[in-house]
Amino acid sequence: MRCEKDSIGEMFLPDDAYYGIQTERARQNFQVSGETIEQYPELIWCIAAIKKATAISNQQIGVLEPSIATAIIQAASEVMEGKMQGQFPLDPYQGGGGTSINMNINEVIANRANELLGGRIGDGLVDSNTHVNMGQSTNDVIPSAVNMTCFLYIEKLLKALSTIKKSLETKFQEFSDDIALARTCLQDALPVTRGQQFSGYLSFIERQINEIEKLKSTCLSIPLGATAVGTGLGAFPGYMEAIYHHLPGESGIPVVKKENFFDGLQNADGYLKISSTLKGLATGLSKMAKDFRLLSSGPRAGLRELALPPVQAGSSIMPGKVNPVIPEMMIQVSYQVYGNDQTITMAADNGELDINVWTPIIFKNLFVSFHLLTNAITIFTEKCLDGTKLIQENATEYAETSLSNATMLAALLGYKRATQIAEQAYLENTTILETVLKNNLLNELDAKQLLDPKIMTDYEKSSSLLLSFLQQNQFVGEHK
Template identity: 40%
Template sequence: MRIENDGLGNIEVPEGAYWGAHTQRALKNFPITREKFDEEFIRAYGYVKKATASLNGKLGFLTEEKCEAICKACDELIAGQLSDWIVVDPLSGGAGTSINMNINEVIANRATELLGGKKGEYLVHPLDDVNMHQSTNDTFPTAGKMAVIVLLKELVVAVEKLQEALQIKEKEFWSIMKPGRTQLMDAVPISLGQEFGAMAEAISRDRWRLYKVEERVRMVNLGGTAIGTGVAADRKYVLSIVNELRNISGIRIAKAENLIDATQNMDVFAEIHGLLKALATNLLKISNDIRLLGSGPNSAIGELKLPQVQAGSSIMPGKVNPVVPEYVIQMSMSVMAHDVAVNFAVSSGNLELNAFVPLIIHYTLKSLRFLTNAAMSLKEYIVKLQANNEKSRENLLKSEAVFTPMITAYGYERVQRWIKKSREEGKDIWEIAAEETGLKIDELKQKLLGKKSMGLGQSEKG
C-alpha cells in the first residue's frame, strides 16, 4: 500500500493502482453494484480530458512536457488500455465527482509514469493539471452526451436493418391470406404481408425519431465549469474548448447557447429516453405478435414457422420456443424500467445542478445498448421466419369473420343469422352462405378470399 493525502487527510491506496485518494474514498463510501460505466462513456471522457489538456497547452497554462504526457495518457484511456482502473460505481453520489476524480487520478498517475515518476508522486497533478479549467459539472454531462451520440448512431443502424428485414417479409408474405384478429378474436381477412408491413411502419417511425433527436444532444456545456458561469476558467479557454473537443474527437458537438441551462437541466435525456421507450414498446409488441402467430404450432395459431435456434425444453423432446422474441421482450421491459428511473432523476435536480446525472447517463447508455442488441437479434430472427401457408388458409376458412364484407349486400342481421345457424346446427358456414345467396361455395371463396379483399374499402355488393 502507498499513503496518499487529500483534503480529508491520509488514506491507503493499493501500491499498483493508477487511482488515488479521491477514488479510494469513493470505493469505501459506495459499495459496488457490479454495474460498470459504458466503455463509450469512458472513451468520451478521455477525449474531454485530452481536449482540455491540448487547449491549456496551446494557451500556455500547461508546459509542453505536461501537456504531451497528459495527452498520451488520454490516448491510452481512449484506446481502452486504462479502462480497468476506472473503478468507481456508476450509482455513486456526488453528481459524478468521484468518477471525474477517478479519471483525473488515472490520467495523472499514468502521465507521471511517462515523465519518469512513480504512481502517487504526481509530477502531473490530478486537479491542478488534468482538471484545469474544468468541473465535474461540465465534463461529466459533455462526456455523457458524446457517448449517447455514438451509441445513437449504432442504434439507428440496427433499427434500419430491422425495418428492412420486416419490409422483405412484407413482400414475401403479401399474398398469404389469413384471419386478422382484434382482441385476440377472429376479425376480418388480412394478408400476413400486411401485418409485417404495419410492423415495418412502426419501426420506421422509431428510426426517424431517433435520427432527429441527435440534433438536441449535440449541445454541451463544457467550459461552463461549476454552474455554467465559467468560474475559474480563462475566457479564451471557455470560448474555444468545445471546438477543440470536436476537432479531437470527430464527434459533432456544439457549445450550448446557455451554459447555465445546459448545466442544471437534463430534460434532453428525458426526451431521448422517451424515444427509447417508444422503440421498446414497438419491439415488445412485434415480438409478442411473432410469438402469437407462431404459437402451437399444431394446437394454436401456427401461421408462422419459427426458427429452430435452440432446444426448448430439458424434458419435452422436440419442443422449440420463441427464445429470441422473449429476449427482446425482456430487453424492452428493462428499458421501460430505466425510463422511470431516468425521468425521476431528471426531475430531481435542484437549483443550479442535478446531482443524479450519473444515473441519468448510465441508464440511458445502458438502454441504448440493450435496444441495439435487441433490434439486431430480432432482425436476424425475422430473416429466418417462414410462413405456414396451409395453416393460414385453414384458419381463414374456419373463421366466420370472413363473411363481414357480406353485410353491405345482405345486412348485418342477416349475416349474423347465418353464423348463428352454423353454430347451433353444426353446419358449415360456407354451405349456409351459399344457400342464402344462391352462389356456389367456390364463387363465394373467390369473392371473399381473393386479392381484392385486401384492398382499402372493399365490400361484397352481391
C-alpha cells in the same frame, strides 16, 4: 505501496494503481452493485476526449505549460485507446453527481502523464485537479460526456435498426401474397396478407429510425464550459472558443455549445427525451415479439401460423418441446427498458436548484437501455426474424372460415341480415360462403368472387366489386 493525502487524511495505494486517493475513497464508499464504470467504455472514452481537447485548448490559450499539456494529451489518448483497463474501479451507484468518476479519470491521466514526463506514479509533476481538470468541473464534464456517449450509442442502435429494417423488407416481399387472418381482441377478424401485417412492423421500425436520428441533435448540445454552476468561473479567456473548436475534431462528435449553461446544468429533460424514445421503440419490438409468440404457438393446439427457427430445447422434462425463447428475450428486454425509463423520470424530476446531482443513475439506466436494445434487436433479427417461415395451410384455412367474412355481405344486405348469416354459420359450423350458397343469396360464381379472402385484402378490388354488385341491384339492403 504509496501514501497519498487529501483534506480528510492519508491513505495507502498500490504502487501500480494509476488512480489516486479520491478514486480509492470512492471505491471503498460505493461497493454497491459489484459493477464498475468499465462496463461503459464509451463514457470513459468521451471523458478522456474532453480531457485531451481541454489540454490542447489550455495550451493554445497559454495557461498550461506545453510539456504538461503534451503529457496529458498523450495520457488521455492512451485512455481512449483502452490501454488503462482496470484503472476505473468505481461503482456507477455513487453520490456527488459523478465527481468520483471525473476524478478517477483525472487521476489516471495525471499519473500516466507523470510517467511520460520521466517521473513516477504519484510524483505530482502533473496534478489531477490543477492541470488535468483545468477550466472544468464535474458538473459540466459529466453531463457533456454523457451526451456524447449517448450519441455513440445512438449510432450503434441505428445500425441494429438498419439490420432489422432490411430483414422486415425481405419478409414483407416474401409474404406479400400469402393470405392470413387478422385478429382483433384476440378474436377472428378479416383476411389480410401476411405481407400487410409485416408492413406494419416495417413502418414502425422506419418511424423509429427517424425519431432516433432526431435525438442526435439533443445529444450534440453540451454545457462544457459552464464549470460548477453555469457561470464559467475557473475557465480562462479564450477557453470556450478553443474547446468547441478542438473537441469535435478529437472526438469525431460534432458537439456545439449549449445556448444556456444554466439550463444545461439544472435540467435533465434531454435524457428523458432520449429514454422516452427508447421506451417507444421497446413497445413496438415487444409487440412484434408477442405476435410472433402467439402466431407460432402449437405445434398441435396453437395458432401455428408462423414457424420460428428452433434454437434450443424448450423443456427439461417434456421431450421435443421447443419454446419461442428469442421473442421472450425481446419482451423481457423491453420490460427492463420501461423500468429504466421510470428511474430516469424520477431522477430528472428530482434535480434541485442549480444542478441535477442524479446524473450517475440517469446514465446507468440510459446506457443499459441502449446496450440491451442494440444487442437484443441484433439477436432477434438473426436468430428469429430472418429464419421465420409461414405455415400457410393453417393461415389460409383460418382466413377462409372466419365468420367476420360476413362483413362483405353487410355492405350489400345490411348489418342485421349479415349478422344472421354469421350466426347461422356459427351454429351450423359452416363457412360464410357455404351459408350464403345454402340460402341462395348468391350464385356460386358470384359468391366465390365476393367472399374470396384475397379480394378482401385489396381495397381497390373489394370496393369496385361491391359497387358493381350494388349497381346491378342484386341485393337490396337495409341501407338502400
